[in-house]
Amino acid sequence: MSEELLPGTTPEGGQVATVVEDPLGDPGLPPHEHRPTDVDPRAERRAERQISLLFVLSMLATIAFIAVYVGVPKDRIEYVFPLGDVGLQNLLLGVTLGLALFFIGAGAVHWARTLMADEELVDERHPAAADEETRAATIAAFQVGAKESGMGRRGLLRNTLIGAVALVPLSGVVLLRDLGPLPERKLRSTVWEPGKLIISENTNEPIRPEDIIRGSLVFGKPEGIDGTEEHPNHERLNELAKASILLVRLSPEEIKSRQELEWSHEGIVAFSKICTHVGCPVGLYEQQTHHLLCPCHQSTFDLSDDGRVIFGPASRSLPQLRIQVNSEGYLEAAQDFAEPVGPSFWERG
Numbered sequence: 575m576s577e578e579l580l581p582g583t584t585p586e587g588g589q590v591a592t593v594v595e596d597p598l599g600d601p602g603l604p605p606h607e608h609r610p611t612d613v614d615p616r617a618e619r620r621a622e623r624q625i626s627l628l629f630v631l632s633m634l635a636t637i638a639f640i641a642v643y644v645g646v647p648k649d650r651i652e653y654v655f656p657l658g659d660v661g662l663q664n665l666l667l668g669v670t671l672g673l674a675l676f677f678i679g680a681g682a683v684h685w686a687r688t689l690m691a692d693e694e695l696v697d698e699r700h701p702a703a704a705d706e707e708t709r710a711a712t713i714a715a716f717q718v719g720a721k722e723s724g725m726g727r728r729g730l731l732r733n734t735l736i737g738a739v740a741l742v743p744l745s746g747v748v749l750l751r752d753l754g755p756l757p758e759r760k761l762r763s764t765v766w767e768p769g770k771l772i773i774s775e776n777t778n779e780p781i782r783p784e785d786i787i788r789g790s791l792v793f794g795k796p797e798g799i800d801g802t803e804e805h806p807n808h809e810r811l812n813e814l815a816k817a818s819i820l821l822v823r824l825s826p827e828e829i830k831s832r833q834e835l836e837w838s839h840e841g842i843v844a845f846s847k848i849c850t851h852v853g854c855p856v857g858l859y860e861q862q863t864h865h866l867l868c869p870c871h872q873s874t875f876d877l878s879d880d881g882r883v884i885f886g887p888a889s890r891s892l893p894q895l896r897i898q899v900n901s902e903g904y905l906e907a908a909q910d911f912a913e914p915v916g917p918s919f920w921e922r923g
């Protein structure tokens with residue numbers, strides 16, 4: 575570590591010599607160690623073979639990608655632990671493409687670390703410190719300024735100035751409140767709960783299973799969500815929008831998913847009415863195919879198969895509401911939705 579004398583000025587105008595350590599002194603380099611591939615031709619050939627193998631594996635993964643695209647049906651669903659039911663083609667395309675890119679990356683890194691030139695180069699750095707004359711002039715100017723401002727003598731002024739400057743950023747912190755209250759779990763849950771009656775949006779009456787006939791689409795909402803104390807008006811619209819559902823009747827044999835069948839009642843299934851793309855109400859039902867179309871961007875959901883997306887920009891299924899019948903014969907919720915309804919806000923980071 576190099577040292578040098580820095581001349582300064584005392585408050586009385588005299589000269590003082592200050593010892594300053596150069597904080598950017600040259601620490602030097604450790605001795606260079608050669609890699610095995612630099613000194614051993616056999617290690618070099620071995621590394622070359624390993625790298626080539628990685629690139630060959632990438633080629634095989636790309637060929638597998640094409641084979642999956644051509645050979646695996648788009649609509650084939652398989653159970654894969656721990657993902658559950660997934661589209662087999664999408665899964666395999668993702669895995670093979672990921673492997674192809676991974677092997678190229680791994681080969682490139684291996685190549686760079688073992689075979690590319692391993693020279694240590696010195697890039698001289700310019701001295702970062704100002705020359706002695708400039709430093710002395712700066713210190714002198716600072717000391718004159720400090721003396722003229724009276725910062726040293728006027729402790730009260732100095733301390734209150736420090737306090738004022740330290741508190742100013744608090745204004746910005748307080749303004750963060752304008753962003754509104756934290757959503758907490760509001761985006762992840764709705765007012766549906768076990769035993770909550772399903773009310774028809776048309777008749778405002780509770781719904782019996784026999785009210786839902788094949789081919790018709792019935793819109794429902796939870797009981798007790800009409801601007802009462804519990805749900806004042808500004809909250810009501812939000813809660814109503816999140817909890818809105820649609821009910822259709824299928825034959826139990828037409829339902830392809832075991833969970834959907836268990837969550838239905840005699841083939842009557844209830845799904846969220848809010849599109850999982852950007853939240854439009856879905857409502858165009860094709861009774862022959864049991865497809866439900868969102869009018870905004872044409873996302874299409876299969877109501878006989880967990881509300882799965884079969885077309886369009888939506889990226890996840892319509893959430894299903896588990897329903898049952900109470901002792902008086904009316905349809906009610908068996909639980910809240912098992913996942914958030916509406917657009918997939920948590921996937922946007």
Ligand code: FES
Nearest residue numbers: 849851852868871
């Ligand atoms: S909001 Fe439904 S497809 Fe876009």
